[in-house]
Amino acid sequence: MTDDRVARVGLSRLFEPGDTRLPRLVAQLGATRVFELLREEKDIAGAATDVAARLLELRPERDLEEAAARGIRFICPGDAEWPGGLDDLDVVEPLQGRGGAPLGLWVRGSLSLGESAATSAAVVGSRSATTYGTSVASDLAAGLAGGETTVVSGAAFGIDQAAHRGALAMRGKTIAVLACGVDRAYPSAHKELLDYIVDVGVVVSELPLGCSPTRYRFLARNRVIAALSRGTVVVEAAVRSGALNTANWAQRLHRHVMGIPGPVTSAPSEGVHQLIRLRDATLVTRAEDVLELLSPVGANLSEEAQEPARPRDLLSRRDQQVLDAVPVSQGASLGSVARTAGISPTEVGRALRTLHGKGFVEESESRWRLAEQR
Amino acid sequence: MTDDRVARVGLSRLFEPGDTRLPRLVAQLGATRVFELLREEKDIAGAATDVAARLLELRPERDLEEAAARGIRFICPGDAEWPGGLDDLDVVEPLQGRGGAPLGLWVRGSLSLGESAATSAAVVGSRSATTYGTSVASDLAAGLAGGETTVVSGAAFGIDQAAHRGALAMRGKTIAVLACGVDRAYPSAHKELLDYIVDVGVVVSELPLGCSPTRYRFLARNRVIAALSRGTVVVEAAVRSGALNTANWAQRLHRHVMGIPGPVTSAPSEGVHQLIRLRDATLVTRAEDVLELLSPVGANLSEEAQEPARPRDLLSRRDQQVLDAVPVSQGASLGSVARTAGISPTEVGRALRTLHGKGFVEESESRWRLAEQR
Numbered sequence: 186m187t188d189d190r191v192a193r194v195g196l197s198r199l200f201e202p203g204d205t206r207l208p209r210l211v212a213q214l215g216a217t218r219v220f221e222l223l224r225e226e227k228d229i230a231g232a233a234t235d236v237a238a239r240l241l242e243l244r245p246e247r248d249l250e251e252a253a254a255r256g257i258r259f260i261c262p263g264d265a266e267w268p269g270g271l272d273d274l275d276v277v278e279p280l281q282g283r284g285g286a287p288l289g290l291w292v293r294g295s296l297s298l299g300e301s302a303a304t305s306a307a308v309v310g311s312r313s314a315t316t317y318g319t320s321v322a323s324d325l326a327a328g329l330a331g332g333e334t335t336v337v338s339g340a341a342f343g344i345d346q347a348a349h350r351g352a353l354a355m356r357g358k359t360i361a362v363l364a365c366g367v368d369r370a371y372p373s374a375h376k377e378l379l380d381y382i383v384d385v386g387v388v389v390s391e392l393p394l395g396c397s398p399t400r401y402r403f404l405a406r407n408r409v410i411a412a413l414s415r416g417t418v419v420v421e422a423a424v425r426s427g428a429l430n431t432a433n434w435a436q437r438l439h440r441h442v443m444g445i446p447g448p449v450t451s452a453p454s455e456g457v458h459q460l461i462r463l464r465d466a467t468l469v470t471r472a473e474d475v476l477e478l479l480s481p482v483g484a485n486l487s488e489e490a491q492e493p494a495r496p497r498d499l500l501s502r503r504d505q506q507v508l509d510a511v512p513v514s515q516g517a518s519l520g521s522v523a524r525t526a527g528i529s530p531t532e533v534g535r536a537l538r539t540l541h542g543k544g545f546v547e548e549s550e551s552r553w554r555l556a557e558q559r
Numbered sequence: 560m561t562d563d564r565v566a567r568v569g570l571s572r573l574f575e576p577g578d579t580r581l582p583r584l585v586a587q588l589g590a591t592r593v594f595e596l597l598r599e600e601k602d603i604a605g606a607a608t609d610v611a612a613r614l615l616e617l618r619p620e621r622d623l624e625e626a627a628a629r630g631i632r633f634i635c636p637g638d639a640e641w642p643g644g645l646d647d648l649d650v651v652e653p654l655q656g657r658g659g660a661p662l663g664l665w666v667r668g669s670l671s672l673g674e675s676a677a678t679s680a681a682v683v684g685s686r687s688a689t690t691y692g693t694s695v696a697s698d699l700a701a702g703l704a705g706g707e708t709t710v711v712s713g714a715a716f717g718i719d720q721a722a723h724r725g726a727l728a729m730r731g732k733t734i735a736v737l738a739c740g741v742d743r744a745y746p747s748a749h750k751e752l753l754d755y756i757v758d759v760g761v762v763v764s765e766l767p768l769g770c771s772p773t774r775y776r777f778l779a780r781n782r783v784i785a786a787l788s789r790g791t792v793v794v795e796a797a798v799r800s801g802a803l804n805t806a807n808w809a810q811r812l813h814r815h816v817m818g819i820p821g822p823v824t825s826a827p828s829e830g831v832h833q834l835i836r837l838r839d840a841t842l843v844t845r846a847e848d849v850l851e852l853l854s855p856v857g858a859n860l861s862e863e864a865q866e867p868a869r870p871r872d873l874l875s876r877r878d879q880q881v882l883d884a885v886p887v888s889q890g891a892s893l894g895s896v897a898r899t900a901g902i903s904p905t906e907v908g909r910a911l912r913t914l915h916g917k918g919f920v921e922e923s924e925s926r927w928r929l930a931e932q933r
Contacts, residue, residue: 397887398888399887515771
């Protein structure tokens with residue numbers, strides 16, 4: 186009789202992440218029974234032919250022991266650390282033939298995955314990001330971290346990297362979700378970054394140790410990023426970027442989908458603009474906007490950006506009315522200003538003297554106009 | 560007995576544009592009767608005190624003659640050239656105490672105002688625009704003009720100027736709406752631009768000849784820009800920009816309100832981003848998007864920007880599946896790729912050879928990985 190956790194480890198060596206045949210089988214029979222049936226080489230749903238070759242090499246108990254020896258744990262549904270959000274993947278339609286909650290996740294790091302993910306936002310985008318994009322992503326992530334929100338991303342070059350670094354710079358929490366085993370560094374240039382995230386955050390993957398990334402696995406990984414996070418922000422994404430795939434998953438999972446705009450002349454912003462224009466993603470410009478969207482109604486309200494009060498706001502209502510009637514270019518007589526303002530010449534005379542004293546208007550040969558610096 | 564047109568010219572010398580007391584009076588009594596009553600110095604709605612001083616100087620018949628001599632016409636509701644959209648101003652609530660359709664419009668130029676406005680979009684924005692903003696505004700206006708759409712703007716520095724110039728560069732139609740008399744050039748640096756627009760487009764204002772611009776008149780002018788156009792696009796606008804006032808009018812008038820995003824780090828784009836985020840303006844990135852929104856349903860559909868088909872799209876489905884299973888970094892054996900793909904080693908071997916021949920994968924010591932240029 187195989188233990189559920191061991192069965193899940195075994196199954197994760199037999200099926201690609203996001204294989205939609207598996208969740209239904211596991212839900213109906215339980216991971217243990219499915220694994221045992223496959224071990225008996227029963228053909229279930231046509232799956233056995235794929236897996237026959239792999240069954241002989243399977244040593245799930247040893248996988249777990251070896252991982253534990255390297256400080257890596259395998260968490261399953263039901264574990265305290267299991268993020269409930271992942272289960273949403275079992276109730277939404279597959280996307281491009283992939284779907285379902287992971288069988289389990291391999292986790293490296295000092296934080297509880299469940300707790301870190303409870304208040305989290307994914308920040309994702311192009312690998313070929315611009316300096317504008319990476320700078321905005323890093324500022325955004327720093328702001329989220331400052332708002333006690335965990336930054337989830339994929340540890341790729343470009344936006345992902347900037348997002349993790351922005352959170353780390355604020356000593357905030359960050360989660361890296363990989364498309365390869367958590368014992369591997371992809372891209373290899375990010376080994377140090379990943380080691381640092383292991384120290385202060387969490388690195389997770391549904392792929393067993395030693396596995397390489399493939400395009401298929403990147404796409405399957407994106408659903409985990411979206412499901413782990415309460416919302417997904419896309420910073421820069423060309424029209425066919427993988428980040429848009431993550432955004433699609435977030436939308437399907439009824440998470441908030443947000444985009445940071447950029448110049449319309451910049452190809453890496455094109456996908457984001459489409460997301461906002463055609464897929465109803467919310468335009469956000471800074472961490473406060475994201476925090477507001479992800480908070481319970483009424484909490485963390487982002488203040489509408491406003492210019493500081495201008496000097497004219499401090500004038501009396503009457504003085505403002507007169508000021509509004511003073512020509513901006515060629516000067517006008519007091520009588521003309523009075524007629525435009527619809528206010529008596531006496532009152533207008535008094536207001537013009539006040540406005541002149543405060544530098545709002547200029548007078549030349551009894552004709553009044555706005556001062557240059559109004 | 561004063562003619563309606565003459566009465567309207569007279570009244571336009573007595574009331575500031577957008578004075579909300581006037582439309583109701585004119586609707587109830589007719590322009591002629593209101594003007595006659597005021598001439599008899601009857602106090603109507605408290606308006607007489609404002610206007611007593613001006614009544615003595617009024618020569619509306621002479622105003623019309625002098626204008627005609629200079630090639631300037633005054634159009635009123637009921638004229639063939641009167642743009643019907645302006646009447647919408649009479650049925651919506653005032654904004655900041657201003658509202659109502661103009662009594663009439665002073666028009667200079669070779670085009671029919673009504674015909675040009677029938678298919679039109681306003682392109683407005685900050686006077687202190689960036690080079691990004693002016694370049695985008697000019698491209699947008701050129702694209703609209705190319706799509707047989709008249710570009711409406713306010714002839715100000717920055718975005719307005721770029722919009723007019725973009726349309727003119729395409730030999731397209733453009734309408735400049737001024738906050739001063741159409742015989743004046745404001746800003747004076749735009750005299751040549753305005754003369755050119757008179758030659759090939761239309762310059763209009765509800766202010767009598769000789770009138771100077773004031774802040775009040777700019778705000779009243781904005782409602783005319785919004786009402787003349789089928790939609791308003793804001794290109795760059797700081798948080799308290801007058802362009803947002805035009806957008807508010809467009810929204811109130813149930814016209815399309817659109818915004819062109821920019822870098823979130825650019826203050827002149829901040830107002831546009833707020834418009835999209837908080838006021839439900841539509842994010843647009845190019846003329847095609849605007850043309851699509853302003854067209855009858857189904858016409859002028861803007862194609863979703865797509866990258867050209869990639870080489871992998873031309874592969875057979877099976878070859879693509881195998882390609883998706885090939886590691887991106889360290890190579891994997893044929894058997895390992897077959898297991899990942901869930902496809903028999905024989906078939907995978909065939910596919911790998913095809914993919915190798917087409918440069919998608921590399922092989923080294925019987926291990927396969929994606930080619931650098933995948």
